[in-house]
Amino acid sequence: MNGIDEMDGVRRVLAEPPEPAPEAAAKAFALLEREMSGGRARTPRAGRRRRSGGPLGLGAGLVAVGAAAAVAVVAAGQGAQEPPKAPPGVDLNRQAVLAAAAKAALMPVGKYWYTDQIQGQSYIMRPKTGEYAIVGAHSETFEWSGVKSGMGEAFYGRDIPARPLTPKDAALWRKAGAPSAFRVWSNDHYYTYDRHTSAWEADRPDAKGGGRWLGDRDSGGGESGGMTVEDLQNLPTDPASLAARFLKGSSSDPKLERIRKTLAQMQRQPVPADPGKRAEHAAAIKSLQDMLKKVDEGRREDPHGSRDKLMRAEDLMMDLPLPPAVRAGLMRALAAQPGVRAIGAVTDELGRKGIALAAADTTVHVTGEYGTPAAEQGTYTSHEEIMFDPATGQLLGSRDVLTRPGGAYRSQPPGFVINYWLVRSSGWTDAKPEPPAKQPF
DSSP states (O other): OOHHHHHHHHHHHHTOOOOOOHHHHHHHHHHHHHHOOOOOOOOOOTTOOOOOSSTTOSBOOOOOOOHHHHTOOOOTTSOOOOOOOOOTTOOHHHHHHHHHHHHHTTOOOOSEEEEEEEEEEEEEEOOTTOOEEEEEEEEEEEEEEESSTTSOEEEEEEEOOOEESSHHHHHHHHHTTOOSEEEEEETTEEEEEESOOOOOEEOOOBTTOOSEEOOOBOTTSSBOSOEEHHHHHTSOOSHHHHHHHHOOOGGGOHHHHHHHHHHHHHHHSOOOSSHHHHHHHHHHHHHHHHHHHHHHHHHHHOTTOHHHHHHHHHHHHHHSOOOHHHHHHHHHHHHTSTTOEEEEEEEOTTSOEEEEEEOOOEEEEEOSTTOOOGGGOEEEEEEEEEEEOTTTOOEEEEEEEEEEOOGGGTTSOTTOEEEEEEEEEEEEESSOOOOOSSOOO
């Protein structure tokens, strides 16, 4: 069976139309080029939460289901179908992601680009009536920008209610008396999340903004200052070039090099005579050494840096209005990375069906060094997933999935959702976008 026949088989499983003709793809890209012009620098949003490529990246997931049956995602109302049998040497899960990438190349364009995102972190409650998980640190952000400078831009944020993670957790929450507040250990201190919703709060909307997007990184690993629409237009579309630019291996991580350089400088400095400053100096050196140790441990588990690459691709697709052909090429580039594997069909926390890629498993060690309670200490293993809509190629989001229970999650099964970052909605529109009034859950 040749490559065309293999893709046709995947399309039948996904109930998708044939691959678009080159003329149709070219037309879609031409529309984007016509709309995207001008350029004005944007300032970073104070309320924006950026995540790093560390082991506590956002998202968790449901248990990945097996190979051929996992891609039997069919259109609603079609009825049951026989799971396809993969030809020898063909990974239907990966082919399903590639099929979704073909659809991403035909995403529509318009005058305004927006993205509506949801973030949440899971915590374990331990009442006498039985442990259950809740989602706290629960927020929603909405951002839009005109395609041209002077068309405006705005960023909004709101808190959304903490909630039980699953129906089983909801039952145990009700058994515990349905509390409306949850005191949890979060970021080295106790914090209480509740079930209130705040109003949308605008963060410095700029009626003269637009035409430029943050999200790319400079050679030092920091924000580059943004990409103009011309920059976006001129990005390559072939997977190899996109991988070389955006999915570099962890061995070239400039942040890691800065840690090593800072550590070397501190170790060469004279030891302070003052006891207090001497203790601070020693603590700073130990902290840097611990960082390097964690990086080394992570590299042994994930030598190709697949977790960082997956999260990097997700950040780009979330935060930049990539031209359709570039987005499709980036999906293909990510699917081809060593250590990234296709895991088939998934369901995200909004109940949407998707297909997913997963990075290598990595281990997290939580100690009591910073006052962490005993119940939160221990070791667990997880992997990062990135999810796509098989019907459109749209990014659904990412999540961190428990693969080996331990630590705070010792009572949870593999597949437990540690945290997630979802795209509720994203894309182009001709009307100026407004944040939704309706709650996502």
